[in-house]
Amino acid sequence: MSDINTIIKPENIIYKKTDVLSENELHYCPGCSHGTVHKLIAEVIEEMGIQDKTIGIAPVGCSVLAYNYLEIDWQEAAHGRAPALATAVKRLMPENYVFSYQGDGDLAAIGTAETIHACNRGENIVMVFINNGIYGMTGGQMAPTTLPGMPASTCPAGRDVSHDGAPIKISEILAQLPGTCYVTRQAVHTAANVRKTKKALKKAFENQAANKGTSLVEVVSTCSSGWKMTPTKANEWMEENMFPYYPLGDIKDE
Amino acid sequence: MRELKLMKGNEAIAEAAIRAGVDGYFGYPITPQSEVMETLMAEKPWETTGMVVLQAESEIASINMVYGGAGCGKRVMTSSSSPGVSLMQEGLTYLAGAELPCVVVNVVRGGPGLGTIQPAQSDYFQTVKGGGHGDYKLITLAPASVQEMADFVETAFDLAFKYRNPVMILSDGVIGQMMEKVELKEFKPRWTADYIEQNHPWATTGKKKDRAKNIITSVQLEASVQEAFNHKLQNKYQQVEENEVLFEETMCDDAEYLVVAYGSSARICQKSVELAREKGIKVGMLRPITLYPFPTRQLQxxxxxxxxxxxxxxxxxxxxxxxxxxxxxxxPVEHYGRFGGSVHSPGEVVEALEQKLIGG
Incomplete structure (x- = not known):
């Protein structure tokens, strides 16, 4: 057995936590996708060298405390209003990089107007959209993206489309708007998908550097607590049920 | 060199904002204040001072754009009228909770509901008692002339940044729409990025290596932390109450009766005081200029x-x-006033004074 200290040397480092991620312990549940997406955004910010220029807009929901984890300046918005904040921040400081980070209830229910109009104006921002089909923080209520038949605490018998309408494919709607330049749907449940999501996030930030308009990266995610499944089961359930309704891949890339 | 111009109150707000070096205006059309944004769009300040002017999709969006801009240490504002300001109440409590400075103009019209586009002063409670949730206060300035509409823009921003608190200019449809002579101030440059970093170190301007990250938020999950924060706010409000009361008195020295009125009602009551004095009634007027903080001590x-x-x-x-x-x-303290879009005449005020206080 060799001493660990003989291995920990600069020349042996093949992977290192980016300094853009803080040392704070994540408050997210086991299996949650937020931590992975936070890490990917932090890595993109580090690789692009824009830590001192990036302003994040945090939502209301589980990621309300996202500002604890990325070492950048943050503003925490009222529920659904992140795109309005991001609009003003970017317009008043066009040299800075601005991204909003929102869940499905935030982006596709209470904040639908702010989302659509920020995209329609082609605000030169990145919108990161975590879609796990449920309200996590408030305890598993039905989201605008909850699948048909999927149970939630406010539809315990499962979403009844005749009563609640069908889950909204907000990314497809936003892709219709001339203001969006890039709309993509990704996931982070496998190593391959993590790499693809990182590439998507990087492209979104590069679009902002190129002044191309609004880039939206949807990440279809799990919520093992809200779905009442083990993390492993949640990943399987997501592949079997979420992906057919929310297929992965680029929806728009201009 | 004095620059005089005949302007509507709403136009004066816009012109004063450009001249004061305001960084951004975010608004949504509503009668009777739409001339604010119309004037800004016609003046195109983005070509001269670099001021951002943007029509939002709603008052909810415009007040949240104000939040975003204020969080960057920029001088940003919005304006609206009563139903629109009701929609902004969520944003206002978040601004107060995040201790963000900004200016909001309410050109009040009659309510409740969609109400009327005619002038009213029925948003007093909403403004000074806190229309949104939680224990917070808006510093509130009540202009009574087009000149004050112009002057109070800069006063409001000074107070907003002094206390890191939203400031409301509570106007009404009369002041917003009437035209008067205004003396305009000289153009002042907008704050530079360096000025903001030095003077507002809390602002989200991008995390520099030599400082910790800045976080603009109003969430405090621990009750004890939230309570401590509320104490901090209350201490701030106490400072505001001690230092920032503004009022104006007319013929109060020998007054046997006092009229208290603000905004356009105070303009009407100036005439009422003259009419009453012609009748031999010794009346004076106290006009609160700040509605919060209220001139409580002077009234006492x-x-x-x-x-x-x-x-x-x-x-x-x-x-x-x-x-x-x-x-x-x-x-004895009595109330008199027409409402729901109607405006009292100077004579009606004198009659009310005689009936409710003197004759009674």
């Missing part, structure tokens, strides 16, 4: 001298509650 002083006080507002009686609280039943 005047209550020692007068036989009765008439609060005159274009509402069913809102400010009258603060007048009553101030004078603590030492003299």
């Amino acid at each position: 002083e005047r209550a020692k001298q007068v036989k009765g006080i008439l609060s005159v507002e274009m509402s069913a009686g809102q400010m009258v509650e603060d007048v009553k609280l101030a004078v603590e039943c030492k003299v």
